[in-house]
Amino acid sequence: xxxxxxxxxxxxxxxxxxxxxxxxxxxxxxxxxxxxxxxxxxxxxxxxxxxxxxxxxxxxxxxxxxxxxxxxxxxxxxxxxxxxxxxxxxxxxxxxxxxxxxxxxxxxxxxxxxxxxxxxxxxxxxxxxxxxxxxxxxxxxxxxxxxxxxxxxxxxxxxxxxxxxxxxxxxxxxxxxxxxxxxxxxxxxxxxxxxxxxxxxxxxxxxxxxxxxxxxxxxxxxxxxxxxxxxxxxxxxxxxxxxxxxxxxxxxxxxxxxxxxxxxxxxxxxxxxxxxxxxxxxxxxxxxxxxxxxxxxxxxxxxxxxxxxxxxxxxxxxxxxxxxxxxxxxxxxxxxxxxxxxxxx
Amino acid sequence: xxxxxxxxxxxxxxxxxxxxxxxxxxxxxxxxxxxxxxxxxxxxxxxxxxxxxxxxxxxxxxxxxxxxxxxxxxxxxxxxxxxxxxxxxxxxxxxxxxxxxxxxxxxxxxxxxxxxxxxxxxxxxxxxxxxxxxxxxxxxxxxxxxxxxxxxxxxxxxxxxxxxxxxxxxxxxxxxxxxxxxxxxxxxxxxxxxxxxxxxxxxxxxxxxxxxxxxxxxxxxxxxxxxxxxxxxxxxxxxxxxxxxxxxxxxxxxxxxxxxxxxxxxxxxxxxxxxxxxxxxxxxxxxxxxxxxxxxxxxxxxxxxxxxxxxxxxxxxxxxxxxxxxxxxxxxxxxxxxxxxxxxx
DNA sequence: TTGAAAGCGCTAACAT
DNA sequence: ATGTTAGCGCTTTCAA
Numbered sequence: 001x002x003x004x005x006x007x008x009x010x011x012x013x014x015x016x017x018x019x020x021x022x023x024x025x026x027x028x029x030x031x032x033x034x035x036x037x038x039x040x041x042x043x044x045x046x047x048x049x050x051x052x053x054x055x056x057x058x059x060x061x062x063x064x065x066x067x068x069x070x071x072x073x074x075x076x077x078x079x080x081x082x083x084x085x086x087x088x089x090x091x092x093x094x095x096x097x098x099x100x101x102x103x104x105x106x107x108x109x110x111x112x113x114x115x116x117x118x119x120x121x122x123x124x125x126x127x128x129x130x131x132x133x134x135x136x137x138x139x140x141x142x143x144x145x146x147x148x149x150x151x152x153x154x155x156x157x158x159x160x161x162x163x164x165x166x167x168x169x170x171x172x173x174x175x176x177x178x179x180x181x182x183x184x185x186x187x188x189x190x191x192x193x194x195x196x197x198x199x200x201x202x203x204x205x206x207x208x209x210x211x212x213x214x215x216x217x218x219x220x221x222x223x224x225x226x227x228x229x230x231x232x233x234x235x236x237x238x239x240x241x242x243x244x245x246x247x248x249x250x251x252x253x254x255x256x257x258x259x260x261x262x263x264x265x266x267x268x269x270x271x272x273x274x275x276x277x278x279x280x281x282x283x284x285x286x287x288x289x290x291x292x293x294x295x296x297x298x299x300x301x302x303x304x305x306x307x308x309x310x311x312x313x314x315x316x317x318x319x320x321x322x323x324x325x326x327x328x329x330x331x332x333x334x335x336x337x338x339x340x341x342x343x344x345x
Numbered sequence: 346x347x348x349x350x351x352x353x354x355x356x357x358x359x360x361x362x363x364x365x366x367x368x369x370x371x372x373x374x375x376x377x378x379x380x381x382x383x384x385x386x387x388x389x390x391x392x393x394x395x396x397x398x399x400x401x402x403x404x405x406x407x408x409x410x411x412x413x414x415x416x417x418x419x420x421x422x423x424x425x426x427x428x429x430x431x432x433x434x435x436x437x438x439x440x441x442x443x444x445x446x447x448x449x450x451x452x453x454x455x456x457x458x459x460x461x462x463x464x465x466x467x468x469x470x471x472x473x474x475x476x477x478x479x480x481x482x483x484x485x486x487x488x489x490x491x492x493x494x495x496x497x498x499x500x501x502x503x504x505x506x507x508x509x510x511x512x513x514x515x516x517x518x519x520x521x522x523x524x525x526x527x528x529x530x531x532x533x534x535x536x537x538x539x540x541x542x543x544x545x546x547x548x549x550x551x552x553x554x555x556x557x558x559x560x561x562x563x564x565x566x567x568x569x570x571x572x573x574x575x576x577x578x579x580x581x582x583x584x585x586x587x588x589x590x591x592x593x594x595x596x597x598x599x600x601x602x603x604x605x606x607x608x609x610x611x612x613x614x615x616x617x618x619x620x621x622x623x624x625x626x627x628x629x630x631x632x633x634x635x636x637x638x639x640x641x642x643x644x645x646x647x648x649x650x651x652x653x654x655x656x657x658x659x660x661x662x663x664x665x666x667x668x669x670x671x672x673x674x675x676x677x678x679x680x681x682x683x684x685x686x687x688x689x690x
Numbered sequence: 691t692t693g694a695a696a697g698c699g700c701t702a703a704c705a706t
Numbered sequence: 707a708t709g710t711t712a713g714c715g716c717t718t719t720c721a722a
Binding site: 403 | 707708709710711713714715716
């Protein structure tokens with residue numbers, strides 16, 4: 001058997017409860033005994049058993065991570081490692097551990113969440129994605145279990161603590177950047193409409209056009225799981241129109257890479273023939289050809305604030321609901337230019 | 346307080362131990378009582394407390410994940426999400442949960458591992474990287490704690506269960522592919538020599554050249570943390586040589602993207618002027634311009650086998666040490682061609 | 691400031 | 707096939 005608190009107590013000549021207090025660094029224990037106990041711990045190579053602590057204290061110092069379905073290509077997106085870094089950092093600062101769930105389908109994911117919540121494995125949960133009609137959220141709400149959403153809630157926005165970018169604004173900025181360069185024919189390429197982020201970015205795109213007095217064209221808007229087959233087709237279609245766009249806003253760097261590719265196959269040059277503004281600004285953006293002008297959404301910070309605030313909620317149950325908006329910033333690279341005037345009529 | 350096993354026992358009119366057996370799906374309980382108990386559970390909304398189970402049974406049904414330092418750019422590599430998917434799948438099949446550690450430095454990582462091992466939070470550990478002189482490994486070995494390494498151990502190779510590709514062979518194949526196309530001047534671009542995988546791939550490269558009777562040139566070999574600044578320089582250097590290579594083997598798709606980029610800036614065309622074979626075959630490889638010929642190393646399978654075998658070890662302490670070699674396969678795309686004979690002398 | 695003792699919710703002998 | 711009971715290792719009143 002392992003070394004227990006009792007062994008330490010015996011060696012240090014104190015009661016088990018005293019040892020427990022030393023572990024918790026209780027203020028009402030004399031410096032003297034503290035040292036005595038610590039010495040005993042050292043001597044025995046004692047290490048507290050977390051399961052026992054968890055059971056007795058009814059808390060785990062662990063936060064649960066809910067990832068999107070691993071079947072989505074989006075899972076491969078560098079967004080996740082980065083947001084994870086941020087979460088991990090925030091958790092580490094407060095000495096919290098991380099428990100992960102993944103699953104191949106919504107059903108598997110929900111089951112995994114139920115397991116970890118009911119099984120009392122975690123004190124709170126971070127949701128790494130926000131999609132329409134999410135059962136995980138309703139489950140968590142019903143049980144009044146602490147959680148933070150990364151992204152924008154589909155509903156109950158006032159009641160769910162979330163950390164997000166101002167995606168409407170961010171995409172509006174991106175679109176206006178193209179407009180200000182002189183573009184009038186601007187296309188939108190986004191991901192699944194199931195995701196809140198796609199909806200917001202589409203919204204921002206539309207606003208920018210409307211405010212600039214440019215008509216929206218349905219044919220200019222694509223959303224796709226994209227990547228591989230589907231999206232490529234869509235790009236081809238859009239470029240075949242009588243007046244193809246001279247600028248494109250793309251909701252993700254990864255997608256933009258695919259777009260770049262398709263464009264290249266079509267013999268369309270970026271930025272000479274068409275300008276592209278992308279989103280997320282992951283490493284990929286600067287490695288693309290040409291390097292992509294991309295909106296940096298501060299992914300690390302999204303994660304960091306999520307875990308930090310979740311822990312606050314866990315430790316203080318009457319913490320108010322919060323909405324945290326992380327700043328964004330357009331990073332100019334080489335994928336944009338003024339529209340080719342020869343082609344304008 | 347939550348619903349406990351006792352409440353269920355009372356309602357179902359059985360002993361707590363019977364309920365416990367139903368949870369564990371013990372074979373020596375009558376179908377009748379099983380149903381009776383299950384009904385009671387349902388009625389009360391009972392859910393077993395994992396902490397209590399863990400404590401009583403001295404096991405956690407959880408495996409720990411050790412990631413490389415989050416400061417490495419490599420952390421952003423799509424390799425990790427994919428291997429995670431595999432691990433997750435293997436764990437899920439056996440009903441194991443996942444506990445994560447991350448850290449910004451080797452020191453932080455080691456501490457996190459000690460926390461989770463000594464704290465009895467996990468039954469076994471998967472190491473997602475293999476580097477030279479790893480303290481985590483020595484720690485785990487000392488304590489005789491079950492773990493599986495993804496990659497090749499730096500030492501004690503016969504004593505450490507690991508799952509790996511035959512990287513020597515894989516890189517040899519890749520290099521021979523170029524040789525067979527007619528290339529004689531072949532450069533190697535790899536990552537940090539701290540990582541075992543880099544060493545193996547370099548080795549395979551060298552072997553292929555030697556067997557083909559081609560002299561090794563030191564100037565043709567680059568290893569770099571790469572990505573961003575450093576690597577770009579190195580590629581420039583290599584292409585400035587009096588006889589620059591006509592072919593390049595690159596140890597990772599992500600790196601290859603950077604190489605492609607630099608080459609483009611130099612006005613060197615792929616594959617007309619230079620051929621490239623890359624590694625890992627992540628989504629990126631097919632989205633690059635041109636799509637990269639890449640060695641598929643079956644990343645998902647690496648993860649899957651790792652968790653599956655770890656669980657076997659955990660559940661059966663006298664399981665022998667194993668070395669699992671996952672197959673690889675060269676995927677031909679458009680980044681290679683015969684060398685441009687005009688330039689050959 | 692410290693100790694004694696009653697749990698936390700479950701498992702696993704040992705009995706029956 | 708099922709019940710009894712003694713822990714698992716810790717925290718936390720309550721008392722001193």
